[in-house]
Amino acid sequence: MANKVESFELDHTKVVAPFIRKVTVYTGAKGDSLTKFDLRFMQPNLEAMNMPGIHTLEHLLAVYLREEALGDEVIDLSPMGCRTGFYLTIWGDRESSEIEEMLLNSLKKVLTTEEIPAANEIQCGNYREHSLEEAIEYAEKFLNSYK
Amino acid sequence: MANKVESFELDHTKVVAPFIRKVTVYTGAKGDSLTKFDLRFMQPNLEAMNMPGIHTLEHLLAVYLREEALGDEVIDLSPMGCRTGFYLTIWGDRESSEIEEMLLNSLKKVLTTEEIPAANEIQCGNYREHSLEEAIEYAEKFLNSYK
Ligand SMILES: [Zn+2]
Ligand SMILES: [Zn+2]
Numbered sequence: 146m147a148n149k150v151e152s153f154e155l156d157h158t159k160v161v162a163p164f165i166r167k168v169t170v171y172t173g174a175k176g177d178s179l180t181k182f183d184l185r186f187m188q189p190n191l192e193a194m195n196m197p198g199i200h201t202l203e204h205l206l207a208v209y210l211r212e213e214a215l216g217d218e219v220i221d222l223s224p225m226g227c228r229t230g231f232y233l234t235i236w237g238d239r240e241s242s243e244i245e246e247m248l249l250n251s252l253k254k255v256l257t258t259e260e261i262p263a264a265n266e267i268q269c270g271n272y273r274e275h276s277l278e279e280a281i282e283y284a285e286k287f288l289n290s291y292k
Numbered sequence: 293m294a295n296k297v298e299s300f301e302l303d304h305t306k307v308v309a310p311f312i313r314k315v316t317v318y319t320g321a322k323g324d325s326l327t328k329f330d331l332r333f334m335q336p337n338l339e340a341m342n343m344p345g346i347h348t349l350e351h352l353l354a355v356y357l358r359e360e361a362l363g364d365e366v367i368d369l370s371p372m373g374c375r376t377g378f379y380l381t382i383w384g385d386r387e388s389s390e391i392e393e394m395l396l397n398s399l400k401k402v403l404t405t406e407e408i409p410a411a412n413e414i415q416c417g418n419y420r421e422h423s424l425e426e427a428i429e430y431a432e433k434f435l436n437s438y439k
Contacts, residue, residue: 150354153410157417171367173383177320181368189417196343196375203373207297220318221328221381223370226350227417228343234368234381236320263300270304270336270374 151181152225157189162229163287165241165248178238179220184248185230186287193228198279200224200271201261205280206231208262209251249291255284298328299372304336309376310434312388312395325385326367331395332377333434340375345426347371347418348408352427353378355409356398396438402431 151169160166166183187193194202203224210233211219221234233244264275298316307313313330320326334340341349350371358366361382368381380391411422 150358150410152354153415156414158413171364171383173320173322173324173326175320175323177322177324179320179326179367185417187417190413190419193418193421196373200373207299211297217318220326221368221370221379223368223379224373225417226343226347226371227421229417232368232370236318263297266305266337267303268300270332270334270372270376271340272337274340274374 152183155183160185160189162186162188162192163291165244167239167241168232170238177236179234179236180239182233182235182239182241182244183230184233184244186283187229189227189229194283195276195279196228197274197276198283199228201264201275201277201280202255202283203231204262204264204269204275205255205258206251209254210247212254213247213250249288252284252288256281256288299330302330307332307336309333309335309339310438312391314386314388315379317385324383326381326383327386329380329382329386329388329391330377331380331391333430334376336374336376341430342423342426343375344421344423345430346375348411348422348424348427349402349430350378351409351411351416351422352402352405353398356401357394359401360394360397396435399431399435403428403435 162185164185168181168183170180172178218236264272266272309332311332315328315330317327353369365383411419413419
């Protein structure tokens with residue numbers, strides 16, 4: 146297991162987006178586990194999200210996933226460098242089915258969002274690069290195609 | 293602490309990049325801790341990295357940070373939606389000073405890299421969007437300005 150990069154193990158030509166994939170479970174020395182999920186919005190190597198929309202989705206999902214989870218369960222929600230999705234890291238050994246409702250509820254909240262949280266010079270590293278329109282478009286696409 | 297998004301707590305107008313910042317320590321129910329670090333390459337709201345360079349750095353740092361760490365210590369290394377840096381999540385309650393050597397050594401390896409690992413249709417979600425030149429430029433900039 147050491148030095149393995151788990152995302153490099155996925156065959157990106159064999160997947161059909163959108164999907165939620167349990168990537169890996171990490172277990173600490175004292176027995177706490179955490180699970181990393183691949184939240185894939187776009188078909189690898191065929192589509193990609195634009196950065197303003199990804200950035201806005203990052204802000205919105207950071208808030209909404211934490212609202213859907215129980216308190217401090219969410220460890221990290223980060224975009225992928227390939228612009229096709231996000232990684233979600235959460236406490237516990239979880240299944241994709243447990244994440245599904247959290248994500249779908251969060252994406253539904255995106256659809257009715259009117260203001261991007263923390264999109265200002267103080268709280269954000271690139272406050273000019275946001276697009277609520279794109280974020281809503283990507284959330285809608287996920288919700289419409291997810292089975 | 294619940295539902296807080298820790299990156300929204302930083303005053304982005306008060307920092308001077310590049311820097312390594314200990315963002316937060318999470319502790320699980322059984323007592324395992326993990327630390328999230330902000331590895332900031334660019335000055336918030338003044339500069340940003342291009343996506344091909346970020347994507348290549350993501351691939352390279354995923355490998356090199358795991359080589360520098362002890363086995364499975366690295367949980368996640370992801371770009372920020374604002375394109376100014378990366379978040380690194382690692383087991384243990386760590387200090388920035390412990391991460392510094394790992395990161396600087398990894399960035400030095402970037403400078404002499406000749407091939408991007410896993411930059412192909414099978415292993416990557418956007419294999420056409422890479423730039424080793426930009427990745428080297430950003431690594432060099434960090435190494436030259438980091439104090
Ligand atoms: Zn931001
Ligand atoms: Zn990639």
